[in-house]
Amino acid sequence: MRTNPAYLFLFLLWGVSSSCSDDRSSGMIDPNNIPTEPLPDMAGLQLEDLGIGVVPNPVDGGAGIDSLAVDVFPEDIGSLPEVTDDITTAEVIEDITTVDVAQPDTAEPDLTELDVTEEPIECTGPNPQFPSFSKTCTTKADCVVVFHVTDCCGTKAAWGIREDEQETFKAAETICVSQMPDCDCAPSPTKTDDGNTAQLAEDAYVTCDDGQCISHSSSPPPTTGAALQTWLEAGYYLTWPAENAPHASTGPHFGQVRVFQNDRLYNAAKTNAAPWPVGATSIKELFGNTTAPIGWSVSVKLQQTPPAGDGFYWYEIYQGQKYADGPSVPLCVNCHAAGTDYVLTKIP
Numbered sequence: 001m002r003t004n005p006a007y008l009f010l011f012l013l014w015g016v017s018s019s020c021s022d023d024r025s026s027g028m029i030d031p032n033n034i035p036t037e038p039l040p041d042m043a044g045l046q047l048e049d050l051g052i053g054v055v056p057n058p059v060d061g062g063a064g065i066d067s068l069a070v071d072v073f074p075e076d077i078g079s080l081p082e083v084t085d086d087i088t089t090a091e092v093i094e095d096i097t098t099v100d101v102a103q104p105d106t107a108e109p110d111l112t113e114l115d116v117t118e119e120p121i122e123c124t125g126p127n128p129q130f131p132s133f134s135k136t137c138t139t140k141a142d143c144v145v146v147f148h149v150t151d152c153c154g155t156k157a158a159w160g161i162r163e164d165e166q167e168t169f170k171a172a173e174t175i176c177v178s179q180m181p182d183c184d185c186a187p188s189p190t191k192t193d194d195g196n197t198a199q200l201a202e203d204a205y206v207t208c209d210d211g212q213c214i215s216h217s218s219s220p221p222p223t224t225g226a227a228l229q230t231w232l233e234a235g236y237y238l239t240w241p242a243e244n245a246p247h248a249s250t251g252p253h254f255g256q257v258r259v260f261q262n263d264r265l266y267n268a269a270k271t272n273a274a275p276w277p278v279g280a281t282s283i284k285e286l287f288g289n290t291t292a293p294i295g296w297s298v299s300v301k302l303q304q305t306p307p308a309g310d311g312f313y314w315y316e317i318y319q320g321q322k323y324a325d326g327p328s329v330p331l332c333v334n335c336h337a338a339g340t341d342y343v344l345t346k347i348p
Helices: 005-018 163-179 225-234 263-270 330-336
Strands: 143-149 156-162 190-192 204-209 212-217 256-261 281-288 295-301 312-318 321-327
Touching: 143 163, 143 204, 143 212, 156 163, 156 204, 190 212, 225 295, 225 312, 256 263, 263 281, 312 330, 321 330
Parallel strands: 156 190
Antiparallel strands: 143 156, 156 212, 204 212, 256 281, 281 295, 295 312, 312 321
């Protein structure tokens, strides 16, 4: 049965006014007693015009109006569905629940878990900054050599650091290199931790010295007397491969001697790869009858295909007396001609 909404208004008002208790059933309306005659002057009214809220009851399935319960809503509830002939059941909404809207989290973030210990990386400008890396070691196996660029010309420093710091260094060095501008200049020699210089990257090597990873160079020394003497006194050769202990010389070298060789000579000699490469160097400490060296005898290969013996620089000094300083020294050439490419000693 379809019911004119105007009749609903009248009976709803009657139901509300006649209710005398909290029992909502007293406000229920029998749909069988609702008049069906039209009231034209009220046909356009809507329930919300009277402040009455209705909610369709889906259980009814559209078969007809079984019951209608009403209540007056507060004015600020907002608009409600328009009542039409299709509404079959409505019930009063008794409770209006306030919905808590989540507020944005304005609390300060917890910074205690952030890693703020990284050192800054700024490789240009007047005050360059670069992280430091652990150099502690127990054996040489704990250490590696790394190369840090120090200027836009490409000059590098060879550092000895712990092997397990290598990847961290590489990441930092990548940032440093990216900051360097292009410069039209030649790089200076690579400095090692011990103060020496490395002519080639492969000349740099590392040792564990007194619990610290220290880089050194096996590059050949200077080939002028004064500079070479300073270099020898600095002991830059002391970490090169060497004979185990001093022994009697087989040549005219004043008594006990001990031979050191740089990597270029030592590595080639291990495989008998003569002639030796340019830069192959032999340092002979001269002890005489003492326990500490009091002189040196040095040979450095300068070129690969010279006349016999002319491709080496020779230097010898003993107790302050200089016996050789230059290439093609007859005394040295004649004595060493019996060796393999002018080298007599092979270090095990």
